[in-house]
Amino acid sequence: MKLDEAKNKYIQTWGSLATSWGINKTMAQVHALLLISTKPLSAEDIMETLQISRGNVNMNVRALIDWGIVQKELVIGERKEFFVANKDMWELFKQITKERKKREIEPVLKILADLQIVEETTDEATAFKKVLNDLSKVTTTVNGILDKAIKADEHWLLSNFTKMVKK
Amino acid sequence: MKLDEAKNKYIQTWGSLATSWGINKTMAQVHALLLISTKPLSAEDIMETLQISRGNVNMNVRALIDWGIVQKELVIGERKEFFVANKDMWELFKQITKERKKREIEPVLKILADLQIVEETTDEATAFKKVLNDLSKVTTTVNGILDKAIKADEHWLLSNFTKMVKK
DNA sequence: TTTTATTTTCAATAATTATTGAAAGTTTAG
DNA sequence: CTAAACTTTCAATAATTATTGAAAATAAAA
Structure with missing residues (x-):
């Protein structure tokens, strides 16, 4: 397989997998692109490579920064912003876990606690x-x-x- | 808080949380309803409680059965099907983990393996x-x-x- | 300051995903 | 067998979510 073909397939696949887990397709593609880029990319670079609008790039890059898995980077002599993804995959896993915990698990605990205050003592309530x-x-x-x-x-x-599980 | 109010809030909340994790809202609500039901429910029961169509109930109950977290149950003297959710929450967690692993993680491994076959040996390819x-x-x-x-x-x-992590 | 480059916002629109409901299919009872 | 009870399917439609693109906002340069 040719490099460009593989890169393309990787970006497309990442996007469609993301869709099936409730993550915006473009967000996943931008992240995939930044992960394999050897240099920081500007909004224009991303627009051009993924063939998407400026507004879309902006929104999704912000979301990735919000997740803590992409950073802004300044390039000397350049006025515009560039972006890089953290390439340490273990860090990436930890960051995603931390965010999903905050976004998916903690709200559940909060709601469950709030609902415990049912007064009735019928069998059904119990x-x-x-x-x-x-x-x-x-x-x-x-x-x-x-x-x-x-x-x-x-x-x-x-x-x-x-070790723990080896019995 | 009144029981019915709490049940309602719980079902609604479950649905909206599910939405934010890419799970169909109705599927989550049907599961939530079955979890707190003290007896098996028919398609009609679910339609009526959640105010949704027969087709919708059918599709989502099938999906829950597919996830392995809801089962069909026969009620003697009744011709129609009834459904129950497994109430063991640890089992539920394990089942969901097993399915998400199969649906989210394993496809990633497959794709990554397929892409490794890039021939080039340039720095970029490496x-x-x-x-x-x-x-x-x-x-x-x-x-x-x-x-x-x-x-x-x-x-x-x-x-x-x-124990492991206590240092 | 004014001009120019760049980023952000957001209403309009497109694309996707979920839901309905009625017809077709299936199963059981008589 | 036929009729009735019940389930499934799926095209049409509704609801939701993502994307565009141009205008507004912001920041840097002149």
Whole structure:
């Protein structure tokens, strides 16, 4: 396979996978592009490569910065902004985990806690509260595990995990 | 808060959270409803409670069955089908993890492997292949960790994790 | 300051995804 | 077998989400 063909396929595939996990396609493509770029890219570079509008580039680059996985970079002698993606994949994984935890898990815990204040003591109410409580417990456990994973080092984590589970 | 109000809020909230993670709103609401139901529900029950069409109920119940988190249940003397959700939340977590692994992680590994076959040996090609390779490594590690988590028991997993990381 | 380059916003529109509902398909009862 | 009960499918449509592009805002240069 030719390099350009492979790069293209990689960017397209990343975009369509993202779509199936509820992530904006363009956002994923911009990130994919920055990940394999050997130099910082400007908005124009991205517009041209991905064939998308300026507004779209702007919105999605901001979103990536917001996720903490892309940074602005100044190029001396240039007035416009350039962007780079952090190439450390373990850091990338940790950052995404941290954000998803904040965006997906923590809101669930908050809502579940808010709902626990049902006064009734009928069987039905008790069953409902049990579901909420069980959901809270599992969610809290998972949240705790992810917290640990975020703080851990890749090799250490994996080797410990392997040891742990080898029976 | 009144029970019905709390149930309603819970179902609505579950639906809107799901939306933000790329899961169909109705699918999440149907699951939420089944989780807190003390008895099996028919398509009519679901249609009526969530105010949605028969076709919509059918599609989303099938999807939940496909995810392995809802089952058909026969009620004696009744001709129509009833549905129940598995109430064991740790099992639910494991099942969802297993499915997301299959749907989100494994396709990534497949694609990354397919792209590695770039022939060029320029610096650019080498950098590209390094990104793919690093992505594969992290993805494989995470995949392995999730495999272990799926097989583990809740309390055992959490206590080991806590021990592991307590320094 | 004014001019020019650049970024941001956002209403309009396009593209995608979800939902309806009625027809077709299936299964069970009589 | 036929009729009735029930489930599934899917084209039409509604609802949602993403994208464009030009105007407004901002920042740097002259």
